[in-house]
Amino acid sequence: MGSTVLLTFEVIAEALRGRIRSGGLMLGDALPTQAVLMAEFGASSLSVQKAMALLKRDGYAISRPGKGAFVARLDADADAGYAEAGNAPSGGTAARVEVLELALTEALEQLTGLRARVEALEAGGSGPSH
Template identity: 80%
Template sequence: MLLTFEVIAEALRERIGSGGLKPGDALPTQAILMGEFGASSLSVQKAMALLKRDGYAISRPGKGAFVAQPDIDTDEDPGSLDGGNAPVGGTAARVEALELALAETLDQLTALRARVEALEVGVTERDR
């Protein structure tokens, strides 16, 4: 059984694969997706992060999320693509996804460091 964010991501992938959403088209807003799927904002955000990670979408700050442009210079033979089911993401979408993952990892490390420092302070105070 798919989680809500996976259902949203899969529905958008299908729309992209079928041509309902074409490269450069704006993806539905968070509010629209929340209403359409009865989902929380977190579920929609996770779905968009998944689409960006997989190269289906790219963000334009202040403008929203858009269907990614396909790579022009892929390593694969164009004839080997499976009829529109392959990610359409370009290099920019992959770079953005990696930057997002790196930022999330740095946030997690910062939070972990703060917890460790708090524990160390607690141990030091108890030793007195």
């Protein structure tokens, strides 16, 4: 029942985790901007936002308002010592809610697009032919 196909936001998140684990991105380094990740992966802004939310949820990234996102830890087994230094990643429930909100937004956008196509078909127009 397990699928090995990753969604775009999962691919982006895993690629960034890999860079962190390999040392390409070090603790405290700025993560690539949304625009850079959109261009690199050919992804939508929503996919990049969802990837960043995953990284934050998993403790790999932390946001600093007005500054961007930064590497918060180097691997999944990292010490919880960041909390003592006042750099605890915003994780847990808040990050999960953020991921769910982004997923809901994406679903609503897809529904809006489908509704427009159905209305066009009902009005006698023909959608794009493939």
